[in-house]
Amino acid sequence: MSDQSISGTKPLLELDELTMDFGGLRAVDQVNVSIYSGEIVALIGPNGAGKTTFFNCVTGVYKPSGGHVYVNVPEDSKEGRGGQRLRLNGMKPNHITNIGLARTFQNIRLFQNMSVLENVLIGHHLRLKQGILASILQTPSFLKEEEQSVLEALKYLKVMGLETHMNDLAKNLSYGDQRRLEIARALATEPFLLLLDEPAAGMNPRETAALNEDIKRLQTEEGMTILLIEHDMNLVMSLSERIYVMDYGQLIATGTPEQIRQNPAVIKAYLGEEVDA
């Protein structure tokens, strides 16, 4: 597959014939996807289409049965591998996070009895340089880095509109704010690519509208590249520049929201019946 974008740059994330089998079931079937810097891209499809399995292959939860997961690390990478092309197959999730891919999960996974600030600090911890000994000895360099960490964490809380809740326990946040906190924690790992698995799941329309604004702002103000799985079609159509559609593990369509809206194969997959083009 080509690694040249419309603008001539390499994609940040490149999936080449990605395949994942569970016994006799092929959950992801030779999928080719490219995500370019600064885009918001949606991955949609009916229940069981293979979307979460796709995320799990990219983020190291599963080792793909076939194909390749590549990243072209941006020059300004925090990890110092800028410009390199890396194959992620078989890497551990924390290693992949360290390279610069962060994700949220379909089900909320916060430390419920920790504060909002602490949840984000845990995300940022990955980027700290001081070791355990410095932390036990409370060396000046450790304390300086810790102070810096809190400032960074506050920045991400502010981006997601949660700074006034920094001392609240995560479990006391509204549902929408818990989902927002998960995104703040993912941002604190300083990714170049953010993968969101059904960020609007369980949200009411008001919360979804606010989330729409937040995600858009991440792109326009923070320069974040975002790949999201989402069932809320209003959100998908309003946010995405491009959409990939999966059904039964295969990619059945790719295009702009307008193209996808009118694609007969997509309409058929969702409605389960033939539709005239």
Ligand SMILES: Nc1ncnc2c1ncn2[C@@H]1O[C@H](COP(=O)(O)OP(=O)(O)OP(=O)(O)O)[C@@H](O)[C@H]1O
């Ligand atoms: N660990 C697993 N072991 C066996 N089968 C699995 C496993 N994970 C997913 N599957 C199967 O793979 C297929 C794709 O599931 P997946 O969760 O990726 O779909 P999805 O598109 O994310 O669905 P949804 O929109 O409902 O979350 C389904 O048939 C599912 O039952």
